[in-house]
Amino acid sequence: MWEQVQQALSQSTTRVVSQVASLLPGTVALLLALLISVVVALVVGGVLRRSLNGINFDERVMRWGFPSLAEWSPGKSPTRLAALVVAWIVIFIGFAIGVSAFDLTLTSALVVRFFEYLPHVLAAIVVLLVGHAIARFMARSVLIDAVNMNLQYARLLATGVRWMVMVLAVTMALEHLAIGGGIIRLAFGILFGGIVLALALAVGLGSKELVSRSLEREAHRVAEETEEPVRHL
Amino acid sequence: MELDSVPQPALEQMERVAGADLVVGILRPGNNGVQAGAAAMVREAVEGFPHPTRAVLVVDDGGGGAKVEEDQSLPVVRYKLVDGNSPVSPEGVYGACETVFGIGRKIGVRACTVIASDLQTVTSAWIDRLARPALEMEFDLVAPRYARHKWEGLINRSILSPLIRALYGKRIQNPVGPDIGISGRLMKALLEEQAGPRTAGAASPVASVISTAARANFQICEAEVGARQQPPADWMNLSTLIAQILKPAFLDMERCAAVWQRVRGSQAVPAFGAVEPAPEESGPVDAGRLIDSFQLGVKNLQDVWGLVLPPTVLLEIRKLARLPAASFRMADDVWVSIVYDFALAHRIRTINREHLLRSFTPLYLGWIASYALEMAAAGPLEVEARLEGLARAYEAGKPYLLSRWRWPDRFNP
Structure with missing residues (x-):
């Protein structure tokens, strides 16, 4: 009886040891891939940081209209943020390659699915960045023109435009990531339709008096302006 | 400006008047599209010159044929001067001036005068005073001096005139016209600079007239032309007007940085003509x-x-x-x-x-x-x-x- 137990235990131990031993090459490969990716990440990060410092990237980011990026960057430097992001991407890719070396069906499938999904993530990031840039540009255009037209609610208009564009960009990004599906489209349609309807109702019903008074004032102002003696040229 | 795509009738008109001394460009159509009295005005001015002068009148043909009284003594070239924009806007005036300069160069004139103001207040004396220093007195640029009340020309007073004075050391009331007289030499220099590979598509030649003159030591003077008629200020489009004026001025600063960085101080330039009384302002500013x-x-x-x-x-x-x-x-x-x-x-x-x-x-x-x-x-x-x-x-x-x-x-x- 004792011998049978001993034999079963020995067989189990052998199985566990052989399983562990079969994992060993994959683990070594994973560690090696990680080690190489860390080295590559350090090199790529360093080169990128030097290049970006060379072109005064931090200052340019401010000029391009992303001052908030510096606030949540490590050391308040978008250059360091960019270098860190690139370095971590390289390490993550190295990790994914290392995991695939285990030659296990599940991990391989996961890695394949991840790499299939990666372009969608990148596309969503690009959509968000472009959307953010367009939103800022349009908001600034609207703000300046509204101020030049003496509209007291210039900032409100600009903020509205910025959020409309950002909502559109986020919706497009989520669509790329295949998150939410029909719900997002439906929510977007309802939100946009709601905003337009609300504005139409506000102008048509609630603010009718206000709008007519405002238009009258503007018309009166234009008439007054023609009598002004100022000539700019 | 290169007049590459000159329509055949205009080309024939230019060939017919080759060898003229003076080109006068009238940009504004006047009342009902008629350049009323424009030809007579030019003729009167030219007859007053001490030496016989062959002049050519250039008028806008945008509306399909400007109505100008033409005779043998004053050939008229009709050309599309205003491209879509109103000639009142600085952009429109700059573009039209460039076209007139191009025509002047093609004809080979010794001087060119552009009248961009409303014809209601323009007289033959304006053409005489803007053209004569360039034709008879070896001046290359004749800038206008208007009789104006204290609320007129505020962009000029607050920005253009003092900025040009600080940059190029020339005290000029209206450094970019819009009415202007230039010599054939300056016209050639302006158009060549404009067509150069480094500056193509940059500032308008009118905006860079002072910098070009300062760079090559061309002689600059001013001519008293009197009061001019101006439309009331368009406050709703003021930002567009400012952008149209400042953009070429700033572009020109960029282009001529090497010139203005060497200039120190400023000098007055000679002025010709009698000073006329300024018109009364119509009221206070709000x-x-x-x-x-x-x-x-x-x-x-x-x-x-x-x-x-x-x-x-x-x-x-x-x-x-x-x-x-x-x-x-x-x-x-x-x-x-x-x-x-x-x-x-x-x-x-x-x-x-x-x-x-x-x-x-x-x-x-x-x-x-x-x-x-x-x-x-x-x-x-x-x-x-x-x-x-x-x-x-x-x-x-x-x-x-x-x-x-x-x-x-x-x-x-």
């Missing part, structure tokens, strides 16, 4: 409305101005916005710094250039408000003294412009 616009700008555009202006100037602007109308005064050094910093921001593209130029409008309105309050009861001499002070402030601020132009990344006080 400074309250201008201050409201300035305050609205301060409230909303600080994020934009913060990218362009140094902190000390921003602080002064904020203080100014809190002042009551009675004590609302924009100091000359603050205004000069604003103009110079906008020119610098335009050069280094701190923000989108269109945004930059349009965001200048509330600041300009603030300056007008300050000037209007200060000069409400002032006479012509006080106004001249006030503007002379401003021009000196521009000259005094030039070292700041120079240092920031050369080292834009250095500490910004």
